[in-house]
Amino acid sequence: MATHSELIQTERNAIKYSVWGNLVMGLLGLGFAAASHSYAVLLDSVYSLVSFTASLFSLKVTEMIMRPANKDYPFGYAIYEPMFNLGKGLVIFTVCLLALYSSIEALFHGGREIAAGIAFFYAVSTAVVCLVIARILYHYAKRCESPIVSVDAKNWILDGILSAVIGGALLVVYLLEESRFKAWLPYADPVAVILLVMLFLPIPYRIIRDNWAQVLGRNTDPEIRGLSEEAVRECFHGKPVQETEIRALRAGRFIYLQVFIVVARDEAWPRKVRDEDEYRETLRRRLGEKFRYLIIDVVFTTDEKWINQVPEVES
Known part of the structure:
Protein backbone atom coordinates (compact mmCIF):
# COMPACT_ATOMS: atom_id res chain seq x y z
CA MET A 1 0.00 0.00 0.00
CA GLY A 217 -21.12 18.95 9.62
CA ARG A 218 -23.95 16.78 8.28
CA ASN A 219 -23.16 13.18 7.36
CA THR A 220 -24.38 12.39 3.84
CA ASP A 221 -22.65 9.03 3.41
CA PRO A 222 -24.66 6.10 4.84
CA GLU A 223 -21.88 3.68 3.88
CA ILE A 224 -19.59 5.12 6.55
CA ARG A 225 -22.04 4.47 9.37
CA GLY A 226 -23.03 1.04 8.07
CA LEU A 227 -19.45 -0.23 7.86
CA SER A 228 -18.59 1.35 11.21
CA GLU A 229 -21.51 -0.37 12.99
CA GLU A 230 -20.52 -3.72 11.51
CA ALA A 231 -16.88 -3.30 12.57
CA VAL A 232 -17.87 -2.27 16.12
CA ARG A 233 -20.16 -5.28 16.50
CA GLU A 234 -17.42 -7.68 15.44
CA CYS A 235 -14.69 -5.97 17.46
CA PHE A 236 -16.65 -6.02 20.75
CA HIS A 237 -18.53 -9.28 20.24
CA GLY A 238 -18.78 -11.20 23.52
CA LYS A 239 -17.70 -8.24 25.64
CA PRO A 240 -19.90 -6.79 28.42
CA VAL A 241 -21.01 -3.79 26.35
CA GLN A 242 -24.39 -2.30 27.24
CA GLU A 243 -24.65 0.22 24.46
CA THR A 244 -22.68 1.69 21.58
CA GLU A 245 -23.06 5.03 19.85
CA ILE A 246 -21.33 5.82 16.56
CA ARG A 247 -20.91 9.26 15.04
CA ALA A 248 -19.36 9.64 11.62
CA LEU A 249 -18.52 12.74 9.64
CA ARG A 250 -16.81 13.28 6.30
CA ALA A 251 -14.73 16.37 5.57
CA GLY A 252 -13.36 15.99 2.06
CA ARG A 253 -11.32 12.80 2.04
CA PHE A 254 -11.12 12.60 5.83
CA ILE A 255 -13.49 10.43 7.86
CA TYR A 256 -13.96 11.42 11.50
CA LEU A 257 -15.34 8.58 13.58
CA GLN A 258 -16.33 8.79 17.24
CA VAL A 259 -17.36 5.58 18.99
CA PHE A 260 -18.84 5.48 22.51
CA ILE A 261 -18.67 2.15 24.35
CA VAL A 262 -20.92 2.02 27.43
CA VAL A 263 -19.87 -0.64 29.97
CA ALA A 264 -21.76 -1.60 33.15
CA ARG A 265 -20.36 0.00 36.31
CA ASP A 266 -19.55 -3.31 38.03
CA GLU A 267 -17.70 -4.85 35.08
CA ALA A 268 -13.94 -5.39 35.32
CA TRP A 269 -13.40 -4.90 31.58
CA PRO A 270 -11.49 -3.12 30.26
CA ARG A 271 -8.96 -3.38 33.05
CA LYS A 272 -6.24 -1.08 31.77
CA VAL A 273 -5.78 1.82 29.40
CA ARG A 274 -3.60 -0.54 27.38
CA ASP A 275 -6.65 -2.76 26.81
CA GLU A 276 -8.59 0.23 25.50
CA ASP A 277 -5.74 1.12 23.13
CA GLU A 278 -5.68 -2.42 21.75
CA TYR A 279 -9.36 -2.21 20.84
CA ARG A 280 -8.89 1.23 19.32
CA GLU A 281 -6.09 -0.14 17.17
CA THR A 282 -8.11 -3.19 16.14
CA LEU A 283 -11.01 -1.01 15.09
CA ARG A 284 -8.75 1.44 13.26
CA ARG A 285 -7.08 -1.34 11.29
CA ARG A 286 -10.40 -2.88 10.34
CA LEU A 287 -11.94 0.39 9.09
CA GLY A 288 -8.63 1.63 7.66
CA GLU A 289 -8.90 -1.05 4.97
CA LYS A 290 -11.91 0.80 3.60
CA PHE A 291 -11.22 4.42 4.63
CA ARG A 292 -7.60 5.41 4.06
CA TYR A 293 -7.94 8.87 5.65
CA LEU A 294 -9.53 7.80 8.93
CA ILE A 295 -9.38 9.64 12.26
CA ILE A 296 -10.97 7.59 15.03
CA ASP A 297 -11.74 8.20 18.68
CA VAL A 298 -13.07 5.40 20.91
CA VAL A 299 -14.51 6.49 24.28
CA PHE A 300 -15.09 3.93 27.05
CA THR A 301 -17.52 5.01 29.76
CA THR A 302 -19.94 3.66 32.37
CA ASP A 303 -22.19 6.72 32.22
CA GLU A 304 -24.46 7.33 29.22
CA LYS A 305 -24.54 11.08 29.89
CA TRP A 306 -21.19 11.42 28.09
CA ILE A 307 -22.83 10.31 24.84
CA ASN A 308 -25.26 13.23 24.67
CA GLN A 309 -23.68 16.00 26.66
CA VAL A 310 -25.61 19.20 27.24
CA PRO A 311 -24.35 22.32 28.97
CA GLU A 312 -25.33 22.50 32.63
CA VAL A 313 -26.69 26.00 33.03
CA GLU A 314 -27.43 27.16 36.54
CA SER A 315 -30.97 28.49 36.95
Whole structure:
Protein backbone atom coordinates (compact mmCIF):
# COMPACT_ATOMS: atom_id res chain seq x y z
CA MET A 1 0.00 0.00 0.00
CA ALA A 2 1.27 3.44 -0.92
CA THR A 3 2.29 5.82 1.85
CA HIS A 4 0.45 9.08 2.50
CA SER A 5 3.34 11.10 1.04
CA GLU A 6 3.24 9.02 -2.15
CA LEU A 7 -0.53 9.48 -2.42
CA ILE A 8 -0.22 13.24 -1.96
CA GLN A 9 2.48 13.38 -4.65
CA THR A 10 0.24 11.38 -7.00
CA GLU A 11 -2.59 13.79 -6.27
CA ARG A 12 -0.42 16.84 -6.95
CA ASN A 13 0.77 15.33 -10.24
CA ALA A 14 -2.84 14.79 -11.28
CA ILE A 15 -3.76 18.39 -10.40
CA LYS A 16 -0.78 19.73 -12.37
CA TYR A 17 -1.92 17.67 -15.32
CA SER A 18 -5.34 19.32 -15.02
CA VAL A 19 -3.86 22.81 -14.53
CA TRP A 20 -1.90 22.83 -17.77
CA GLY A 21 -4.65 21.09 -19.70
CA ASN A 22 -7.20 23.70 -18.65
CA LEU A 23 -4.87 26.58 -19.48
CA VAL A 24 -4.12 25.28 -22.99
CA MET A 25 -7.77 24.48 -23.73
CA GLY A 26 -8.94 27.83 -22.36
CA LEU A 27 -6.52 29.90 -24.45
CA LEU A 28 -7.25 27.90 -27.60
CA GLY A 29 -10.96 28.34 -26.94
CA LEU A 30 -10.64 32.10 -26.70
CA GLY A 31 -8.84 32.17 -30.05
CA PHE A 32 -11.44 30.00 -31.77
CA ALA A 33 -14.29 31.95 -30.14
CA ALA A 34 -12.88 35.19 -31.57
CA ALA A 35 -12.55 33.61 -35.02
CA SER A 36 -15.96 31.94 -35.07
CA HIS A 37 -17.99 34.52 -33.06
CA SER A 38 -19.60 31.59 -31.22
CA TYR A 39 -20.74 32.13 -27.63
CA ALA A 40 -20.98 28.36 -27.26
CA VAL A 41 -17.24 28.10 -27.90
CA LEU A 42 -16.66 31.11 -25.63
CA LEU A 43 -18.58 29.39 -22.83
CA ASP A 44 -16.42 26.32 -23.29
CA SER A 45 -13.20 28.34 -23.09
CA VAL A 46 -14.34 30.35 -20.06
CA TYR A 47 -15.24 27.10 -18.32
CA SER A 48 -11.69 25.82 -18.96
CA LEU A 49 -10.10 29.03 -17.63
CA VAL A 50 -12.27 28.91 -14.50
CA SER A 51 -11.15 25.31 -13.96
CA PHE A 52 -7.52 26.39 -14.52
CA THR A 53 -7.75 29.03 -11.77
CA ALA A 54 -9.47 26.60 -9.41
CA SER A 55 -6.84 23.94 -10.06
CA LEU A 56 -4.08 26.36 -9.07
CA PHE A 57 -5.82 26.93 -5.73
CA SER A 58 -6.32 23.19 -5.28
CA LEU A 59 -2.54 22.65 -5.26
CA LYS A 60 -2.37 24.82 -2.14
CA VAL A 61 -5.39 23.14 -0.58
CA THR A 62 -3.96 19.61 -0.98
CA GLU A 63 -0.81 20.73 0.81
CA MET A 64 -2.72 22.53 3.57
CA ILE A 65 -5.14 19.74 4.53
CA MET A 66 -2.29 17.35 5.37
CA ARG A 67 -0.80 19.69 7.96
CA PRO A 68 -1.02 18.46 11.56
CA ALA A 69 -3.37 20.12 14.04
CA ASN A 70 -2.04 23.09 16.02
CA LYS A 71 -3.27 25.64 18.54
CA ASP A 72 -4.89 27.76 15.83
CA TYR A 73 -6.50 24.77 14.10
CA PRO A 74 -6.98 22.21 16.88
CA PHE A 75 -8.94 19.88 14.56
CA GLY A 76 -6.63 20.26 11.57
CA TYR A 77 -7.28 21.79 8.16
CA ALA A 78 -9.52 19.12 6.60
CA ILE A 79 -12.53 21.46 6.39
CA TYR A 80 -10.74 23.48 3.68
CA GLU A 81 -11.26 20.66 1.18
CA PRO A 82 -15.09 20.71 1.13
CA MET A 83 -14.96 24.52 1.37
CA PHE A 84 -12.78 24.65 -1.74
CA ASN A 85 -14.98 22.21 -3.67
CA LEU A 86 -18.05 24.19 -2.59
CA GLY A 87 -16.52 27.40 -3.95
CA LYS A 88 -15.57 25.68 -7.18
CA GLY A 89 -19.11 24.38 -7.62
CA LEU A 90 -20.52 27.87 -7.00
CA VAL A 91 -18.23 29.44 -9.62
CA ILE A 92 -19.17 26.83 -12.24
CA PHE A 93 -22.86 27.28 -11.40
CA THR A 94 -22.51 31.06 -11.81
CA VAL A 95 -20.76 30.71 -15.19
CA CYS A 96 -23.62 28.50 -16.36
CA LEU A 97 -26.25 31.03 -15.26
CA LEU A 98 -24.43 33.91 -16.99
CA ALA A 99 -24.22 31.88 -20.21
CA LEU A 100 -27.92 31.07 -19.90
CA TYR A 101 -28.83 34.74 -19.45
CA SER A 102 -26.66 35.81 -22.40
CA SER A 103 -28.18 33.21 -24.73
CA ILE A 104 -31.78 33.97 -23.76
CA GLU A 105 -31.08 37.64 -24.41
CA ALA A 106 -29.61 36.75 -27.83
CA LEU A 107 -32.77 34.86 -28.78
CA PHE A 108 -34.78 38.08 -28.39
CA HIS A 109 -32.30 40.10 -30.46
CA GLY A 110 -31.98 38.07 -33.65
CA GLY A 111 -29.54 35.40 -32.51
CA ARG A 112 -25.82 35.28 -33.46
CA GLU A 113 -24.02 34.85 -36.76
CA ILE A 114 -21.15 32.36 -36.39
CA ALA A 115 -18.45 30.73 -38.55
CA ALA A 116 -19.72 27.21 -38.03
CA GLY A 117 -16.87 25.38 -39.79
CA ILE A 118 -14.15 26.85 -37.56
CA ALA A 119 -16.18 26.33 -34.40
CA PHE A 120 -17.01 22.73 -35.36
CA PHE A 121 -13.32 21.83 -35.77
CA TYR A 122 -12.55 23.26 -32.32
CA ALA A 123 -15.49 21.57 -30.61
CA VAL A 124 -14.77 18.07 -31.91
CA SER A 125 -11.04 18.29 -31.11
CA THR A 126 -11.75 19.62 -27.63
CA ALA A 127 -14.31 16.92 -26.87
CA VAL A 128 -11.80 14.15 -27.62
CA VAL A 129 -9.03 15.75 -25.55
CA CYS A 130 -11.33 16.47 -22.59
CA LEU A 131 -12.67 12.93 -22.37
CA VAL A 132 -9.15 11.46 -22.56
CA ILE A 133 -7.95 13.74 -19.74
CA ALA A 134 -11.07 12.89 -17.68
CA ARG A 135 -10.27 9.17 -17.99
CA ILE A 136 -6.70 9.77 -16.80
CA LEU A 137 -7.84 11.90 -13.85
CA TYR A 138 -10.41 9.30 -12.74
CA HIS A 139 -7.58 6.79 -12.63
CA TYR A 140 -5.52 9.17 -10.48
CA ALA A 141 -8.51 9.95 -8.23
CA LYS A 142 -9.10 6.25 -7.57
CA ARG A 143 -5.45 5.67 -6.73
CA CYS A 144 -5.10 8.53 -4.25
CA GLU A 145 -8.75 8.74 -3.04
CA SER A 146 -8.84 12.47 -3.70
CA PRO A 147 -12.18 14.34 -3.79
CA ILE A 148 -10.40 17.28 -5.41
CA VAL A 149 -9.11 15.20 -8.34
CA SER A 150 -12.50 13.47 -8.57
CA VAL A 151 -14.25 16.85 -8.94
CA ASP A 152 -11.64 17.82 -11.55
CA ALA A 153 -12.39 14.63 -13.50
CA LYS A 154 -16.13 15.45 -13.44
CA ASN A 155 -15.32 18.92 -14.73
CA TRP A 156 -13.37 17.48 -17.66
CA ILE A 157 -16.22 15.11 -18.50
CA LEU A 158 -18.57 18.09 -18.33
CA ASP A 159 -16.30 20.05 -20.64
CA GLY A 160 -16.04 17.10 -23.03
CA ILE A 161 -19.81 16.64 -23.20
CA LEU A 162 -20.22 20.38 -23.65
CA SER A 163 -17.80 20.38 -26.58
CA ALA A 164 -19.32 17.27 -28.18
CA VAL A 165 -22.85 18.71 -28.11
CA ILE A 166 -21.58 22.04 -29.41
CA GLY A 167 -19.85 20.16 -32.22
CA GLY A 168 -23.07 18.37 -33.14
CA ALA A 169 -25.03 21.61 -33.21
CA LEU A 170 -22.37 23.37 -35.28
CA LEU A 171 -22.27 20.53 -37.78
CA VAL A 172 -26.02 20.94 -38.32
CA VAL A 173 -25.54 24.69 -38.77
CA TYR A 174 -22.72 24.14 -41.28
CA LEU A 175 -24.77 21.67 -43.33
CA LEU A 176 -27.79 23.97 -43.42
CA GLU A 177 -25.97 27.19 -44.36
CA GLU A 178 -27.18 27.08 -47.96
CA SER A 179 -30.59 25.61 -47.23
CA ARG A 180 -34.02 27.21 -46.94
CA PHE A 181 -33.51 27.21 -43.14
CA LYS A 182 -30.69 29.75 -43.39
CA ALA A 183 -32.72 32.51 -41.75
CA TRP A 184 -33.03 30.42 -38.58
CA LEU A 185 -29.35 29.56 -38.24
CA PRO A 186 -28.40 32.60 -36.07
CA TYR A 187 -30.57 31.10 -33.36
CA ALA A 188 -28.66 27.79 -33.33
CA ASP A 189 -25.78 29.00 -31.18
CA PRO A 190 -27.85 30.50 -28.31
CA VAL A 191 -30.23 27.53 -28.38
CA ALA A 192 -27.25 25.14 -28.15
CA VAL A 193 -25.89 27.04 -25.15
CA ILE A 194 -29.27 27.03 -23.39
CA LEU A 195 -29.68 23.29 -23.90
CA LEU A 196 -26.13 22.62 -22.69
CA VAL A 197 -26.54 24.71 -19.56
CA MET A 198 -29.78 22.93 -18.69
CA LEU A 199 -28.09 19.59 -19.36
CA PHE A 200 -25.16 19.96 -17.01
CA LEU A 201 -26.41 22.33 -14.31
CA PRO A 202 -27.16 19.27 -12.10
CA ILE A 203 -23.43 18.49 -11.88
CA PRO A 204 -22.30 21.72 -10.12
CA TYR A 205 -25.54 21.55 -8.13
CA ARG A 206 -24.55 18.14 -6.72
CA ILE A 207 -21.02 19.39 -5.98
CA ILE A 208 -22.50 22.35 -4.07
CA ARG A 209 -25.07 20.20 -2.24
CA ASP A 210 -22.62 17.52 -1.06
CA ASN A 211 -19.83 19.85 0.02
CA TRP A 212 -22.22 22.30 1.71
CA ALA A 213 -23.50 19.41 3.81
CA GLN A 214 -19.90 18.57 4.81
CA VAL A 215 -19.17 22.19 5.74
CA LEU A 216 -22.28 22.16 7.94
CA GLY A 217 -21.12 18.95 9.62
CA ARG A 218 -23.95 16.78 8.28
CA ASN A 219 -23.16 13.18 7.36
CA THR A 220 -24.38 12.39 3.84
CA ASP A 221 -22.65 9.03 3.41
CA PRO A 222 -24.66 6.10 4.84
CA GLU A 223 -21.88 3.68 3.88
CA ILE A 224 -19.59 5.12 6.55
CA ARG A 225 -22.04 4.47 9.37
CA GLY A 226 -23.03 1.04 8.07
CA LEU A 227 -19.45 -0.23 7.86
CA SER A 228 -18.59 1.35 11.21
CA GLU A 229 -21.51 -0.37 12.99
CA GLU A 230 -20.52 -3.72 11.51
CA ALA A 231 -16.88 -3.30 12.57
CA VAL A 232 -17.87 -2.27 16.12
CA ARG A 233 -20.16 -5.28 16.50
CA GLU A 234 -17.42 -7.68 15.44
CA CYS A 235 -14.69 -5.97 17.46
CA PHE A 236 -16.65 -6.02 20.75
CA HIS A 237 -18.53 -9.28 20.24
CA GLY A 238 -18.78 -11.20 23.52
CA LYS A 239 -17.70 -8.24 25.64
CA PRO A 240 -19.90 -6.79 28.42
CA VAL A 241 -21.01 -3.79 26.35
CA GLN A 242 -24.39 -2.30 27.24
CA GLU A 243 -24.65 0.22 24.46
CA THR A 244 -22.68 1.69 21.58
CA GLU A 245 -23.06 5.03 19.85
CA ILE A 246 -21.33 5.82 16.56
CA ARG A 247 -20.91 9.26 15.04
CA ALA A 248 -19.36 9.64 11.62
CA LEU A 249 -18.52 12.74 9.64
CA ARG A 250 -16.81 13.28 6.30
CA ALA A 251 -14.73 16.37 5.57
CA GLY A 252 -13.36 15.99 2.06
CA ARG A 253 -11.32 12.80 2.04
CA PHE A 254 -11.12 12.60 5.83
CA ILE A 255 -13.49 10.43 7.86
CA TYR A 256 -13.96 11.42 11.50
CA LEU A 257 -15.34 8.58 13.58
CA GLN A 258 -16.33 8.79 17.24
CA VAL A 259 -17.36 5.58 18.99
CA PHE A 260 -18.84 5.48 22.51
CA ILE A 261 -18.67 2.15 24.35
CA VAL A 262 -20.92 2.02 27.43
CA VAL A 263 -19.87 -0.64 29.97
CA ALA A 264 -21.76 -1.60 33.15
CA ARG A 265 -20.36 0.00 36.31
CA ASP A 266 -19.55 -3.31 38.03
CA GLU A 267 -17.70 -4.85 35.08
CA ALA A 268 -13.94 -5.39 35.32
CA TRP A 269 -13.40 -4.90 31.58
CA PRO A 270 -11.49 -3.12 30.26
CA ARG A 271 -8.96 -3.38 33.05
CA LYS A 272 -6.24 -1.08 31.77
CA VAL A 273 -5.78 1.82 29.40
CA ARG A 274 -3.60 -0.54 27.38
CA ASP A 275 -6.65 -2.76 26.81
CA GLU A 276 -8.59 0.23 25.50
CA ASP A 277 -5.74 1.12 23.13
CA GLU A 278 -5.68 -2.42 21.75
CA TYR A 279 -9.36 -2.21 20.84
CA ARG A 280 -8.89 1.23 19.32
CA GLU A 281 -6.09 -0.14 17.17
CA THR A 282 -8.11 -3.19 16.14
CA LEU A 283 -11.01 -1.01 15.09
CA ARG A 284 -8.75 1.44 13.26
CA ARG A 285 -7.08 -1.34 11.29
CA ARG A 286 -10.40 -2.88 10.34
CA LEU A 287 -11.94 0.39 9.09
CA GLY A 288 -8.63 1.63 7.66
CA GLU A 289 -8.90 -1.05 4.97
CA LYS A 290 -11.91 0.80 3.60
CA PHE A 291 -11.22 4.42 4.63
CA ARG A 292 -7.60 5.41 4.06
CA TYR A 293 -7.94 8.87 5.65
CA LEU A 294 -9.53 7.80 8.93
CA ILE A 295 -9.38 9.64 12.26
CA ILE A 296 -10.97 7.59 15.03
CA ASP A 297 -11.74 8.20 18.68
CA VAL A 298 -13.07 5.40 20.91
CA VAL A 299 -14.51 6.49 24.28
CA PHE A 300 -15.09 3.93 27.05
CA THR A 301 -17.52 5.01 29.76
CA THR A 302 -19.94 3.66 32.37
CA ASP A 303 -22.19 6.72 32.22
CA GLU A 304 -24.46 7.33 29.22
CA LYS A 305 -24.54 11.08 29.89
CA TRP A 306 -21.19 11.42 28.09
CA ILE A 307 -22.83 10.31 24.84
CA ASN A 308 -25.26 13.23 24.67
CA GLN A 309 -23.68 16.00 26.66
CA VAL A 310 -25.61 19.20 27.24
CA PRO A 311 -24.35 22.32 28.97
CA GLU A 312 -25.33 22.50 32.63
CA VAL A 313 -26.69 26.00 33.03
CA GLU A 314 -27.43 27.16 36.54
CA SER A 315 -30.97 28.49 36.95
